[in-house]
Amino acid sequence: MRASHAYCLFVASFLTAAGYGATFLLTEHFRTLGGSEIETGITLGGAMLGTLIGVPLVGWFAGCFGAARMAALGALSVCAGYLALASLHTLSPVIGGAGFLIGLGWGVFYLAAPMALSERVTDHERGFWFTRFGAFLMAGIGASPIAAGALTGSLGLSTAIAFCVVAAACVLAALLLWMFENLSSRPAATTSQQSSNGWVRKLPSIARTKAIYPILMVGLGACVFSGLLTFQTSLVRGTGLQASTFFAAYAITVVASRFVLAPLVSRANGDRATITLLSVMILGVVVAFALPYGVLIQVASAVLLGLGYGLVYAVIETQAVNDGPPEQRNAALTWFAITYFLGVFGFPMLGGWLIVAVGTAGFLGAVLVFAIAEMALALLRLRDVPRRQPLETSFNEPRQTGGSQ
Secondary structure, three states, X not given: OOHHHHHHHHHHHHXXXXXXXXXXXXXXXXXXOOOOHHHHHXXXXXXXXXXXXXXXXXXXXXXXXXXXXXXXXXXXXXXXXXXXXXXXXXXXXXXXXXXXXXXXXXXXXXXHHHHHHHOOOOHHHHHHHHHHHHHHHHHHHHHHHXXXXXXXXXXXXXXXXXXXXXXXXXXXXXXXXXXXHHHOOOOOOOHHHHHOOOOOOOHHHHHOOOOHHHHHHHHHHHHHHHHHHHOHHHHOOOOOOOHHHHHHHHHHHHHHHHHHOHHHHHHOEHHHHHHHHHHHHHHHHHHHOOHHHOHHHHHHHHHHHHHHHHHHHHHHHHHHHHOOOHHHHHHHHHHHHHHHHHHHHHHHHHHHHHHHHHHHHHHHHHHHHHHHHHHHHHHHHHHHOOOOOEOOOOOOOOOOOOOOO
């Protein structure tokens, strides 16, 4: 695969990920309409439903339609969701439908885009390209709320206008993804055709393997991630801090760590790496309790979250694949994605209610419980797993092959 083709996909991924990142501004948008965190939870609840429908759609249609084209349609669905939100002049049930479209699109894209990349690279190249794909994805998630905040803060534009800009970015992403499908050839018999068969039926079998631990862990970690980022504007309200500071520190940390620290993690013992990184993530949540004490505390919390959560995701994703037999691996990855979506979109439903009902301290307490629960599962898995080989995660450079650019 040519590097120019790959970066066409990467830029599209950055732009589509900006659509997910813009959900961190939902609370600010709803406050202008007289709403609160409750409406944010309702919207993201609709998004959770959308992702649960989007995931099987990829499995059913990516093989014949093309994974990159499926990802393009996902980007357009995200666009439609933000246009619906931008059109609102008062609170209405439309917010649930808009959230559904955003979740549907993000769910389709989140599975289809890496599938499109995986189809076009060799086993040895896959880690190299996936590392860069992940970096663009995380950069888009982190940069979107910063850019949108600049539009609403520095330029004085409304969040509705910011959402329109996000929608336009998603349209551009769809065009790039469609170009990628046409420019970069894929094998006639793709892995996408095989990946979805029987993933529901295989759940009981997966639950009897150690793969169930990372599958559950990613959902708990997603609760921590979505809690701290989705409600960052609520956490810093009245402190004089800017939510964009947290987003920027988190995004820079994740992208930098993917390139600088990821090779070290890939050579470490997987279980030890998981425990260490989760400890860092938990520390980031604990530090968040002290956000009112200044910007250095806010940056420290963001950096710790970026290091811990940002790196442990790839580690436990590898465990989800390696802990089961080969015939269950694609199904395990599908369930891995589903539990991630349940956490990233489902927790805000609870989080919005907690902030309104018990305040930010109670909310952070709940986030901390989820973080500790993920650590508990990691320790349970450690009891059952013998000393493992160093991880062969998606961090390593590819070997030189004739077809790689």
